[in-house]
Amino acid sequence: MRLSRRSDYALRALFALASRYGEGPISIREIATKNDVPKKFLEQIMLELKSQGWVRSIPGRIGGFELAVAPDRLSMGQVVRFFDGILAPIGCVSSSDYEPCSQEPFCRFRRVLLDIRNFTTQLMDKATLASVLRGEPVRREEVFTAGDGI
Known part of the structure; x- marks a missing residue:
């Protein structure tokens, strides 16, 4: 089995969010930078993760993304x-x-x-x-x- 780039980047983003679960949103720029993921590609992936109900977006200047489910789920x-x-x-x-x-x-x-x-x-x-x-x-x-x- 070999993971696609989409799966790889989605997992990177999810683990970044899980590591700060309950601490508030993380900006997409921070997720992209810390996980070496192209920001434009990550934006598409985050929309797909959101469509599954796994993440939610928080609007505003201090907004970003956070897990919508507990990391053990x-x-x-x-x-x-x-x-x-x-x-x-x-x-x-x-x-x-x-x-x-x-x-x-x-x-x-x-x-x-x-x-x-x-x-x-x-x-x-x-x-x-x-x-x-x-x-x-x-x-x-x-x-x-x-x-x-x-």
Whole structure:
């Protein structure tokens, strides 16, 4: 699975808002700057997040955006499905955007891809904004250390 840029930027914005939940609105300029997101693109994304009822806009000079839901009520899975549609690595193991394949009756590696879909879905749906914020950022050396994730 690879996140689209829309999902990536939406998650960045949502985590920025979740980190200051209950403290008032954050300007779109601040969200864009702190999260290295083009402001014009972020404006479109924020409108989509607002349409889902996940954020609300506060007008005025000290306005901006804030979460409209508690951080423990919104999961990464919900956000990625909204922007990208599916979490499956390929269409023949997607339940929501299934694409038939001529090799289905014989394909052995499809089982692994189905397991990946199921595991990814489980993790993404458990990963609420609140639970992820309680975790630590990934250190660079973790990315290049052999382990269960390789």
